[in-house]
Each structure stands twice: as structure tokens, then as C-alpha cells.
């Protein structure tokens with residue numbers, strides 16, 4: 001399957017934290033029989049690809065969940081009140097087209113409503129809207145009670161509606177949930193690249209659950225794997241839009257984002273240097289990136305007696321909104337880099353990293 005089709009399929013999948021099943025099935029389908037597949041007990045999927053040696057064990061983690069919402073209750077008129085799942089900025093939410101999935105699997109379209117501008121007082125106009133004042137409108141009217149007619153119930157998951165487009169600048173893809181379906185696609189395409197390749201290690205391709213609510217699935221799957229080295233494959237932040245510096249290194253087309261800092265981990269310096277050297281030897285563009293927030297490596301690196309870890313990011317515009325943008329060129333570069341990591345990272349390299 002073409003990588004753009006794979007990215008579209010993953011972007012459009014429904015998978016708020018704790019409800020990742022659709023994404024699991026897509027990954028499972030694409031892994032096929034090429035890896036030994038297992039699950040940890042909170043849901044993460046682990047594909048093991050054996051090389052010529054068992055050690056080092058390299059774990060690549062991409063989280064399957066996306067930020068979204070959950071049905072909380074209803075107003076008297078039948079509007080849906082909701083909880084946020086993951087990190088939302090309230091300014092990004094009103095007017096968003098969403099889908100609610102009911103217990104019987106039905107997808108109900110709706111829009112996040114808020115008092116219209118015409119009704120706001122001058123004081124209210126100055127303030128950021130609050131989630132508590134918002135609601136999801138699924139078409140409630142005097143004679144249509146969504147609770148009764150549609151079977152929506154508290155606990156039902158909600159995601160932004162899919163909006164996949166290849167942009168007029170054809171290197172760019174617009175879509176929901178690139179955080180972190182772009183990483184999920186990388187797991188599949190990395191496996192494609194490893195067909196008929198001898199690699200001196202064993203590779204664990206992990207689709208983790210519940211990253212957006214506290215890096216939870218990576219914690220349990222790392223415990224199951226006990227990796228020697230861990231990587232998070234995720235999005236990094238673009239700083240190439242208005243309000244940022246014009247010459248930002250963290251930009252679309254900037255190559256692989258190699259994280260030097262996030263709120264949950266100081267990356268292992270020798271591993272980072274090894275990866276940057278490998279990128280330079282292979283002429284793969286990269287830049288150093290940082291983020292307020294965390295990655296799966298935030299929990300992986302604290303497994304047992306500790307695991308050298310590094311997060312790698314695909315530069316992404318508008319992370320944690322209903323629609324974000326990535327570059328295929330960056331995607332191809334990160335894929336090249338992780339493929340070359342797997343071909344090269346052997347026992348000797350591990351020893352040097354641990355020295």
C-alpha cells in the first residue's frame with residue numbers, strides 16, 4: 001500500500017485514548033504474519049521482528065490514541081455535555097465538527113457549539129471560552145431527543161471528524177490525529193523496509209495506548225519487553241508559522257526532529273549523538289527539537305534499571321487541534337533514519353552507548 005493511503009487510513013481512524021481498537025486492527029492488518037504479535041493487558045500492540053541476534057532489543061513506540069472528548073451528560077434540551085480527553089486548548093474547540101461513537105458502533109456527526117458572537121457581552125468577548133460552556137450539537141430539536149433516538153450515553157468516545165487532504169503543495173498532508181498516527185504509519189513502513197534485511201538485533205514495534213492521558217500504554221509494554229534501547233516515533237512542533245521566527249529549524253521540510261528536551265525525559269546523550277552521527281553519515285536532514293509535553297519515552301526510559309531512550313519527531317503544524325499538517329519529505333527522512341538505526345545498532349554500539 002502506498003504510504004499516502006496508509007497515512008490517510010490511519011489519520012481517519014477513530015481512536016481517542018482508551019478506545020484505540022480501530023487503530024489496532026489497522027496496524028494488525030498491515031503487520032500481517034511478518035511479526036509475532038502480542039498485546040499487553042491494557043491494550044498496546046507489540047510486533048516482534050527477529051533479526052540475527054536477540055540483543056539488543058530495540059523498542060519503537062508510536063501511540064495509537066488521539067486527543068478527543070467523552071460524553072458526560074445531556075442538557076435538558078438534548079445537547080451533549082462532554083469531558084476533554086488529552087490536552088486541548090479551549091480556543092481550538094468551538095465550531096469543530098466531531099463524531100460520537102455509540103455503544104452499538106454508530107458514528108453520530110455533530111458540531112461543538114457555543115453562544116454565538118452576536119450574543120456575547122463585551123466582557124465575555126475578551127475572555128477565552130471555557131469547555132464547561134460548550135456542548136456538542138447532534139441535532140437536538142423540540143421533537144428530536146438524541147438521547148432516546150440515537151442511543152448516545154455517558155462514556156461514549158468523541159473525536160474530531162476526519163479532514164484528510166493532500167494539499168495543493170503536494171508534499172503536505174492535512175489531517176486529524178497526525179499525533180500520533182504518523183508514528184503508527186512509520187511502524188508499518190519500517191517493517192516493510194526490514195523485509196529480507198539482516199539486522200543484528202530484535203525489533204519491537206509498539207502501538208501504545210493512552211499516551212495522551214499520561215504515557216500509560218508505553219509503560220506497560222516496555223515492562224513486557226524490557227528493551228535495551230527505546231525510541232518514541234511521534235510529532236514534533238513546527239515553529240515556522242506567523243508569530244514564530246522565520247528561520248526556525250523546526251519547520252515543515254526540516255527533516256527529522258531529534259528531541260533534546262521534553263517535560264518527561266532528558267534523552268540519553270550518547271544515544272542521541274549516535275543517532276545524529278548516523279543521520280550525518282547517511283545525509284539525512286535533521287534538527288534538534290524541544291517540546292513542553294511528553295513522549296512515550298518518558299515512561300520507557302524508567303523501566304526496570306533504566307533504558308537509554310530518544311524521541312524522534314515528524315515536524316507538525318497545529319499539533320493538538322482538529323487538523324494538522326505534515327510533510328511527506330520529513331516522513332521519508334525519519335523512515336530512512338530509523339531503518340538505518342535498525343541495520344546498524346548492534347551489541348558493540350550498545351556497549352559504547354552504555355559506557
Ligand SMILES: [Zn+2]
Nearest residue numbers: 179180234235
Ligand atoms: Zn504524540
